[in-house]
Amino acid sequence: MRFWKSWLIARKEFDFIRIKKSALGISFGLPIGLGVLLPLIIYFEVSRKKVPIEAITPLMGSFAFYFIIIAALIPIYTSVSSIVVEKIERSLEPLLATPTSDREILVGKYIATFTLAIVGTYIGAAIFVTLMDTVTHSSIGYFYFPNTAFDIALFAAAPAASIFSTAFGVLSSSRVTSIQSAQSLSVVPLLPLIILYLMGELDLINLNDATILAYVAIGLAVAAALVFQLSTAVFDREEILTRWK
């Protein structure tokens, strides 16, 4: 495993994403939009509806979970397209003909997808924290963000969710035989996160709780490690070259 080769491939992926507006929109537009929209909701609730701040703080806490979902959502598009686009444009064959191992190629794609997802997520989160504290500081009397639960969500669960989603995207795009199937399958990693979020909304679990978020982060990290191993093990260059439509 030569890391410089993976980095070379990652740099090419960055160059590709840089000119791809849809990828940039998903990677940065989505988290930045969320980072602006959520504080606006709180501002509206506190300033206009005069909802007591004590009733708002649980809602604010649960917003952290959105950033875990965003970190998992961004790679669905980028990880699938990084392999699918290579296949459609037939650039995968010359790439596979070079003395580069499957793992080096995949790690390069992981680096690009993960970096983009996490940078986008963190930019959105930074905007979110800044605006949220600006909106709520005078009512609460202290800066609500960052806090332990938010830190765990952002620095442990979000990266794990991103790797999990990236690995799943690579796994699905290298196993199925069409883009549509790859994209449909790649949504699967979002399902457990959405279920967790709904459970939080139904008060079945407390998504503001740092311990629960730590368990979520551990669960996602284990899933990410397993799917990563699986995706590199089943990446079959022959199948991609001969069976893709």
Add this chain to the structure above:
Amino acid sequence: MIATENLTRKFEGLTAVDGLSFHVDRGEVFGLLGPNGAGKTTTIRMICCLIGKTSGKATVGGFSIDDPDGTMSIRKLIGLVPDNVGLYEFYSAYKNLMYFGRLYETPESRITSNIEFLMKKLDLWNRKDDPVSTYSKGMKQKVAIARALVHDPEILVMDEPTANLDPEAARTIRDTILDLKKEGRTILLNTHNLDEAQRLSDTIGILKTKLLAVGKPQNLEHAIYGRSTVIQLESAGDKVVQAVRDMNPRKFTVEGNAITLELEVPEKETPLIVSAIVAAGGKIKSVNETTGSLEDVYLKLVRGE
């Protein structure tokens, strides 16, 4: 440089390549000629270690395609021009070549000098910084050839390099291949273009799942169709025909004033027959040797006639 022995590849019960055995010497241009679906691309992919084989053996530069360490060495030895150029359209030609030069682990200084040399040679240098998406098909194909050569490989493998190109672009690519041939590169050329195969190849293999024939283009024509000698006379009278018959040619026919002969060794027999005809009072207008074209050979073999 390349040797295969009973190389076979099956896909879910369908045999794409069946018992293929051939070898390509250093500096030789080997044309693999066959119709669509004949197994040409599958053969190339096995040789380039892109897909595995079902059975048989193949070595490239002495490395076996079965050996995991050998496959990396084989990939370094080969420059591949696939049937579809597969360039990164958002990158300039220069960046495409730079990227692949690095993937092929070529020293940076050599990559830049190779790129400049190749792009100038292929008349691409003036547009080196333009995105590939703005290039014509012919230019893209030239970039694909430059990409295959950027690491200065010993072997060049080309899959239908002139397919879908206009005649002018196709000619430029053929001229480029001829230049590479003059440089002494070992080239494995997949094509279904007979003229291209004949003009560029030292040896031709006709493939239709199995290797139907292999040899020098001229030898293939002779081997499959034989050689005929046509003697045009002022008048093919009985005496002249009898003189020819007395020479015991393998086969001969008389049509009007022309005698067509099939001979074992035309170089030896033709002068003797000409002398016999002259001795019998025949007046010869012309003596020509004819043979089947490569197209005749190809169609005969591929159609199984």
